[in-house]
Amino acid sequence: MTTSPAVKHISECLVKPLHELSPEAKQPLHFTAFDLCCLNLKYNQKGLLFSKPPENNNFSITAFLDDLKHSLSATLTHFYPLAARLATRIQDNPPSYVIYIDPENSxxxxxxxxxxxxxTTISDVLNPTYVPSIVHSFFDLSNAINHDGHTLPLLSIKVTELADGIFIGGSMNHLIADGTSFWHFMSSWSEIFKSKNRETCVVSRPPVFKRQPLLQGNLPYAHQDEFIQRYENIPQVVLKERFFHFSSASVARLKKKANAELSNNNNTQKKIISSLQAVSALLWRCITRVRRQPGDSETVCKFAVNNRGKINPPLSDDYFGSPVTLVSVITSVKDLMSANGLGCAALTLHEAVKCHDDSAVKKWVESWFKKPVIYVPSSATSSPSSNIILIGSSPRFDMYGCEFGLRKAIAARSGSVHKGNGSIIMYPGREGGGSIEVEVCLMPETMKDLECDEEFSSALRE
Structure with a gap:
């Protein structure tokens, strides 16, 4: 567990589903290729910072914690796999390593x-220019990899009390849930917390666990040592983490600029660039510029694509799992920084998403099971000379809809995992309206240059 001298561990317990599981819910839940490739990766860590109600409003932290635990128990009646552990079945001939969720072990x-x-106050968390290290202490299981879910919890909730605030941080096994499912769970938990009758455990969006057989399969291994690789030997670099705010006006302006540039270049397709693609293209261009890479060198933008609506038949929006694929776009620095500008950079991202269709996804799954590739901790983004940006999370997640009776959160934050030189995490802006918060992780010198970059600075202006 990640700790800090400024954060003291008070208590812990295990919370189980409020009601007995049905016979159907006790059946093993198997993984897809999307999930299994993430066995070596770390848990997803996201959380929300709230203002603490004054004590003269009859607020009691003890009562609040009891309410959180009771509503969590009720929520787990629906999201029961989160209370379970992983299990493995090994078959000898041919070698087959089958990993699944065992709800019987819960x-x-x-x-x-x-x-x-x-x-320690809210201002100590939000006022510094760069994210303070104490934020990492608001999360549990920072050193765990997803395969550790055989013995460690698949979800750990850490509630940290500040002098004037409360932080609710979740560490969720990425094998079982992506960002979409993480925030689906959090919003359902908040919904039940606010319910007057938690015993009924009613949620507006019950999770869907049914897997498509086409996406499932076994691993051709005889022992975990054949594919497990941890992070001990990955070199660590000193990074700066900073949040940048794109108002709804600045996002709209970037989107308009990108689409106008495509139109000016006689592109027959107009207004095809989304807000997210425009902001991502800006970040890619500006970070590449301040890295001062040679013009003939490669630059890479990687981002996760939600496959729920990509495959046919599509998965439900409420599908609980991790059906994402990492898509890479590679180009030369010269082409990215050409006079064609933001529009052409955004177009390369748009086309990569467009090409990632049902056929491409199923081809990837088929190829993966023939020759499985378990992602390993990469030293690429730990290098000072990294040429990669890696974009995660999404401004489309309804983070600020999760209130837990504390009113709208002041800010969303993430833990220490999956952060390297060029890591970018997207959040919705607190004020809504299409605004976007971006957390950028870079080498100190590169961050300083980005802060002074004219294209980047002008995009942030109102």
Whole structure:
């Protein structure tokens, strides 16, 4: 567990589903190729910072924690796999390594109460230019990889009390849930928390666990040592993490600019660039510029694509799992920085998403099971000379709809995992309206240059 001298561990317990599982819910839940390729990766860590109600409003942290645990138990009646553990079945001939969720083995979700130093306030978290290290201490299981879910909880909730705030941080096994499913769970938990009758455990969007057989299969291994690789030998570099705010006006302006540039270049397709593609293209261009790479060298933009609506028949929007694929776009620095500008950079991202269709996804799954590739911890984004940006999460997630009776959160934050030189995490802006918050992780010198980059600075202006 990640700790900090400023954060004291007070208590912990395991929370189980409120009601007995049905016979159907006790059946093993198997993984798809999308999930299994992530066995070596770390847990997803996201959380929300709230203002603490004043005590004269009859607020009690003890009562609040009890309400959180009870509503969590009720929520787990629907999201029961989160309370379980992973299991493995090994077959000898031919060698076959089958990993699945075993709901029969359901010790529960870990729930931690921690307390920051009495002097630690919300402003200590939000006011520094760069994300302070204490934020990483608001999350549990920072050193775990997804395969560790055989013995560790698949979900750990850590509630940290500040002098004037409360942080609710979740660490969820990425094998079982992507960002879409993470925030589906969080919004359902908040919904039940606000319900007057938690015993009924009613949620507006029950999760869907049914897997498509085409996407499932076994691993051709006889032992975990054949594919497990941890992070101990990955070199660590000193990074700066900073949030940048794109108002709804600045996002709209970027989107308009990108589409106008395509039109000016006699492109027959007009207004095809989305807000997210425009902002991503801007970040790619500006970070590549301040890295000062040679014009003939390659630059890479990687981003996760949600496959729920990509395959036919499509998966439900409420499908609970991790059906994402990492898509890479590679071009030369010269082409990315050409006079064609933002529009052409955004177009390369748009075309990559467009080409990632049902045929491409199923071809990837078929190829993967013939020759499985388990992602390994990469040293690429740990290098000072990295030529990659890696974009994760999404501004489309309804993070600020999760209130837990505390009103709208002040900010969303993430933990220490999956952060390297060029990592970018997208969040919705708190004010809504299409605004976007972007968390950027870069080498200190590169971050300083990005902050002074004229194209980047002008895009942030109102």
């Amino acid at each position: 010790p529960g979700v870990k729930f931690i109460y921690a307390k920051a130093d009495n002097a």
